[in-house]
Amino acid sequence: MSDEIELLPPPKSADGVELLAPPKAPSGLERGAKAAARGFVEAVPFTGEKLAEQAGLPKPTTFGERLTRRAARNLPYALGSAPFTGGIPSTLGFVGATGLGQLAEEVGVPEEYQPLAEIVGGGVGQGTADVLGRTLGYVQKPLAALAKKAKNLGYEIDYGAKATQGMKYGSGGTPQSAIRNLDKFTEEATARAGRPTNNVNAAWVEQTQAELGNEVGQLFAGKTFTSKPGFQQKIQDIVNEAESIFGQQGNTARTIIQKNIGGQRAGGELLSPQFKAEDLRGAITQVNSALSGAKGPQAKVLHDLKDALEELARKNLSGKEAIQYDAWRKKYNSWSAISDLIQLEGETGITASGQVNPEKLLDEITRRTGGRAAANPLYKDLGELGDILKSQVIKPTGGLSAALASATENPLSKGLGTIMQRSVPMRGAGLAATAQTLAPAQQYLQANTLLPAKRQN
Numbered sequence: 001m002s003d004e005i006e007l008l009p010p011p012k013s014a015d016g017v018e019l020l021a022p023p024k025a026p027s028g029l030e031r032g033a034k035a036a037a038r039g040f041v042e043a044v045p046f047t048g049e050k051l052a053e054q055a056g057l058p059k060p061t062t063f064g065e066r067l068t069r070r071a072a073r074n075l076p077y078a079l080g081s082a083p084f085t086g087g088i089p090s091t092l093g094f095v096g097a098t099g100l101g102q103l104a105e106e107v108g109v110p111e112e113y114q115p116l117a118e119i120v121g122g123g124v125g126q127g128t129a130d131v132l133g134r135t136l137g138y139v140q141k142p143l144a145a146l147a148k149k150a151k152n153l154g155y156e157i158d159y160g161a162k163a164t165q166g167m168k169y170g171s172g173g174t175p176q177s178a179i180r181n182l183d184k185f186t187e188e189a190t191a192r193a194g195r196p197t198n199n200v201n202a203a204w205v206e207q208t209q210a211e212l213g214n215e216v217g218q219l220f221a222g223k224t225f226t227s228k229p230g231f232q233q234k235i236q237d238i239v240n241e242a243e244s245i246f247g248q249q250g251n252t253a254r255t256i257i258q259k260n261i262g263g264q265r266a267g268g269e270l271l272s273p274q275f276k277a278e279d280l281r282g283a284i285t286q287v288n289s290a291l292s293g294a295k296g297p298q299a300k301v302l303h304d305l306k307d308a309l310e311e312l313a314r315k316n317l318s319g320k321e322a323i324q325y326d327a328w329r330k331k332y333n334s335w336s337a338i339s340d341l342i343q344l345e346g347e348t349g350i351t352a353s354g355q356v357n358p359e360k361l362l363d364e365i366t367r368r369t370g371g372r373a374a375a376n377p378l379y380k381d382l383g384e385l386g387d388i389l390k391s392q393v394i395k396p397t398g399g400l401s402a403a404l405a406s407a408t409e410n411p412l413s414k415g416l417g418t419i420m421q422r423s424v425p426m427r428g429a430g431l432a433a434t435a436q437t438l439a440p441a442q443q444y445l446q447a448n449t450l451l452p453a454k455r456q457n
Helices: 026-044 049-055 063-085 088-106 113-134 142-151 175-191 200-222 231-260 275-289 296-315 319-348 358-368 385-386 399-408 411-420 427-440 441-457
Strands: 225-226 272-278
Touching: 026 049, 026 063, 049 441, 063 088, 063 113, 063 427, 088 113, 088 427, 113 427, 113 441, 142 385, 175 319, 175 358, 175 441, 200 275, 200 319, 225 275, 231 275, 231 296, 272 275, 275 296, 275 319, 296 319, 296 358, 358 385
Parallel strands: none
Antiparallel strands: 225 272
């Protein structure tokens, strides 16, 4: 048998003329590309269908081709409105218009009326986007940034934290995550005060106070501190500011200085140039106590005085003792804020199970600092989260309500919420969404203008 391949001559007609091979049928990919091209051309307002016919783009014949053409026809309008709507409304409008329009075609709705179905579908999509914005809350950039920070710090955060509505259970999107977040927050807050715990109570306050007192007592024991003229003037200026704002109430600051570290010479400096370290400790403690009931400008002045006195102590220490004092100072100011939280806020500040309420802690350190919360050691990476972590009592529910809640709080539901949550739409978004929804109307006009001519042909 020969290994050579025999080439057959091309076929011929009866009269001996060679016949041409039949044209190769286009592939599915080619047909889909032409269907998409026709859809894009048809999207041209009012003349698109004429242009598609003139370009020789074939009409689709299969379901896939018909769907491709319709999607391509609606896509430019969705892309055009997306920068104004934020993307999600445009996507929902695109899906609604394409889906309902295609359904109308498949069930036999005449071509000239299919655009009406697209308008209805697009409107439903846009309406859904508005409902999502109202139910999931609109993302706001400052809250979104804070939510991202909290998540990076290890807190369990869901999409609710990015909107003013907040998470469903205040400090978390589920009862379990809310409790875990409060436990973590409480442990971090109390760790900054020197004694970490997830149960803040009267015993913790008393024991922490005693430990801090012993610690600073060992640092100050037997020491004599001095103050330079420049620092004496600084203290005098703070006291004068207090008196100018509050009149006789400003005497609180003067009285504390005179009683503890005041100058002994009549008519001399308010602050003595030399005094016992323990006396300065007494002045700091009394100013801190006065801060517990102060608000607004009064709290600001007292906080300035406390900072100045603490800085005076710091300047009289050096080396290892200065480092120890810096650590003590942070712990003491953290403890003071948590202690005041119990006294001033009660169960709204510290829950019945001893957890610190982040929202109330932020309020407290804002009050103590006269509106400068960042000056408190509890603020960074902790108190600042009070805008998105808010303690609330989780009440028991019936079995049906619990089952429904569980169904909406699973990871899949949370993930969908994250995807579907909207940012605040920019001005003009409504007009852009309306234009996208009504875009198929121009296709309706084309169909009803061209079809009579087609019938005549």
